[in-house]
């Protein structure tokens with residue numbers, strides 16, 4: 279049985295990616311960004327240990343209203359193996375996957391030989407919003423991201439081209 283440490287869940291959100299989306303917030307993050315918007319979720323023990331199947335059922339209860347599912351946190355790549363399973367199960371219902379991470383796309387790619395689970399998760403993600411939150415670059419007018427250093431990345435096209443391809447929402 280596979281579990282996720284879940285910090286929170288939103289059934290319907292318009293601010294965590296394009297279109298109406300369910301959002302899974304996972305617990306645990308070591309990035310320690312100044313001005314972190316979800317500081318309580320940095321704790322790896324925060325929230326509840328939930329079966330992946332239960333999270334999937336909650337997502338399914340929002341079909342057909344939602345267009346996709348967003349992983350946020352916390353740091354989703356800290357639970358890459360279990361989130362890759364949830365993502366692949368979710369995509370069977372024709373839902374796309376957005377994922378927020380404090381790592382940069384390049385950091386993830388450079389770590390893949392060391393951490394195979396990261397590649398499994400990355401392969402399931404359609405859009406990655408990457409990079410730590412930087413308070414000095416905070417801009418409340420930005421769509422779907424908190425600070426201007428963060429990028430909204432088309433993962434499939436970036437992997438094909440071996441360079442970052444931005445997604446323009």
Ligand code: SF4
Pocket residue numbers: 307308309310311313314315316317319320351352353379380410411
């Ligand atoms: S990556 Fe996100 S959750 Fe982690 S410290 Fe930074 S803002 Fe907070």
